[in-house]
Amino acid sequence: MATTDAPVELKSPASIAKFAGLLALVALPLFVSEYQVSTWSTYLAFALLALSIDLVWGYTGLLTLGHAAFFGAGAYVAAKLLKEVPAVPDVAVVFLVAPALAALLTLGLGWFLFSADVKGSYFAITTLIVSIIFESVAGEFVGFLGGFNGIYGIPSIQVVGFELTATMSYYLALGVLVGSYLLLRLLVDSAFGRVLRGIRGNQERTEFFGYDTQQYRLIVFTLSGAMAGVAGSMYATMDGFVSPPLLGFVLSTQVVIWIAVGGRGTLIGAVFGALLIQYLNSTLSDVLINYWEMGLALLFIAVVIGAPQGIVGLLSDTVEGIRTNLESTNRSDLRAGGEADD
């Protein structure tokens, strides 16, 4: 696993790369049209969804194939409240109500499943089923939820009467994404995060040391549900349109693919994978899109079978290898006797 760096140190290549990426994202609106800025805002929202899944899957080992259910729930909450209940301030809707509802759903599902120690593949399949339920129910309620046509015309967030421009929404999304990343970084780098990895490695073993893993799993699952909810509600205000597929398992599994290819269990891999693949997706013409999807699926299969560390992991392994080579070259130059580094 890559060495953990504090996000503000600029010593290692990983930090430099992260910082460069952040700079590029900050500077993006200067170089692209307003429409594209709006599109990138949605990419950022999906990247946040990817982060939330990485916490649960990459770090805790709980494969969830239905996380879009919570994303979509947040999106629909924002859609309904922003359009129909203007009394509630937008900021509260997007950052309080939506994540609270999503967290509640996640908490309920998590408690239902973890209390019976449903894990592994059964957990994955169950979350998949939940996603399917959500999508089909949303498609059914034509009156309340817009049915298959969804809800459109969702306004941007208004702050004290002033409606955010596309660029402002973009920076809001970026801020939320970076903030969430830092928060999760703190979490996974703490002793709590170590327990998560213990659960991932061997849940029973971790229990036998005295950790109440059910509690830990419930906490991260609910937190990730809340994050997915925020991602969804932000998305609704930036895209202006929500529909049942936002809840469904095709989206859920798509994000899992982004994380796998980017590099699971690193946080940055999830963001990187999400942004890279969404960007590549958009640059391909309709004619090539099927070949691209197929190629991506094949790459995904390859990653699952042989390279679970993903692109970020492979890059950091390469850098480690180069660094170790350089160090041992130096050492042999100095003719130091001691440790043989392998």
Next chain:
Amino acid sequence: MISTLATVVPLQLADRVLISLTSISGLILVASGLTIIFGLMGVLNLAHGALMMVGAYTAYAVQSAGFSPWLGIVIAPLVVGVVGVAMEVTLIRRLYDRPLDTLLATWGVAIVLQEAVTIAFGTSQKSVSPPLEGSVSILGVTYPAHWAFIIVVTVVVMAITIGLFAYTDIGIMALAVIQDREMAAAVGINTRVSDRTTFGFGSALAGLSGAIMAPLLSVNSTMGIAWLADSFLVVIVGGVGTFTGTIAGGILLGGLDNLFRTVISGYTSIAQAAVLLVALIIIRYRPQGLVPAAERGE
């Protein structure tokens, strides 16, 4: 579930019963391949729906080339069986003790198959003609012949499959390999070939079900997804590892589906959601399913 069947306006009991029988049969037929691959072999094959879809497209391709629908029904399982064997050889055999990775990799395969079919056939919906046109009269009700055909095929397929695994050498050996690999190898059975064949057979069944069900459904690249979920539910709820379990699961879930649709008519998705909820509850409280496999000294 089979929404096209259930959109028929509420009818007499005989109609309801026959429609239920068809939709239950369809469920069991589609789930049969997964019963082998997931139920027996323990492989979490998320490509199951896609394999069914390939079967449907094979039937379409054969028909649009001018041949009889019967030929499509014969060729589909062969084609999909080959696809299945290819999957097993390249992927599945590396992932037998990695269930989560199997879920992911097979989902990747599903996408590959979906895209391949789109590239080959385009994005428009296809339709497939049934081998038996017209209708038959059963219990005084006029009933599409193909619907009756589905029921017959399901019964025959289940009988043959159960018989294969219970009474033939190949079937018994395949079971031996699944249940006690070391023992089977020690007795001289080629476990690799057995795995391949079993997986191929399960895939072929999926392909057959796709060809048989195709006339009732809109044939498109993502048609398999709904069936994927249904099949898993039928197998898990019914009882992982037994054919009687799948039959029981199909009857329960298919029956509930039809029941809910009759009771909550007009809200088909709610009916679907209700069935899924029941399935979830069963998974949570009785994970071994309705008809669990006997304890296999593990």
Next chain:
Amino acid sequence: MTSAEPLLKADGLTKRFGEFTAVNDVDFTVQPNETKALIGPNGAGKTTFQNLLTGKLSATAGTITFDSDDVTEMPPHERAQRGIIRKYQITSVYEDETVIENMRLAFRSRASSPWKLLKTHDDSDIRDRIEELLEIANLNQKQDTTVGTLSHGEKQWLEIVMAVGAEPELLLLDEPTSGISVGETNDTVDLIKEIRSTEDVAIVVIEHDMDFIRKVSESITVLDRGEIIASGTIDEIENDETVQQIYLGEAADA
């Protein structure tokens, strides 16, 4: 009749799986700081008994009292919180993590709430102790090594000191010498002796290696077909005819 309050008291412990009785009416006590061995042929029920103690399996009948608390119904993590720590079998180290990360995880396990751990970012409070234990296990130089690359014996030692790091009052050592060489077995003996001398812990060793048992424990209990058939000092057991009969034909150590 012992006057001191035993640390662990299993009373009439029974486990049935349907028709099959794996553990039958077993009484077993461990005093604080005592080291006992539990032996028996394969299938005797040693693993089941251990699983009953740790809470992995729930008893069909009988009670388990630990430190004056009735723990019979408690789930594994609660028992571990009270000080029943099992040295897991070797395949259960966290293979992808480094030695030091494994240790840190073990160390923080007792009486630490998730919230407290969220705020814990460095290990300065446990650093010295970790190094002390790693030193005993001869793994201090390999702190940053990924566990998967360690030898079988090294993994066993890591497991043992991890278990010690979890501050056990009762340490269950499950076959600590399985799969390791004779030389490494001697090191394991030293390791356990060191632990016994420096730590306040009772130990129950489950083993086949009589030599090993002789060096590390005072008394033995013999289990066969789910029942205790003999209990006493090493010499008493070795001269017991019933025990000898059971081991005739068993490929046990000389």
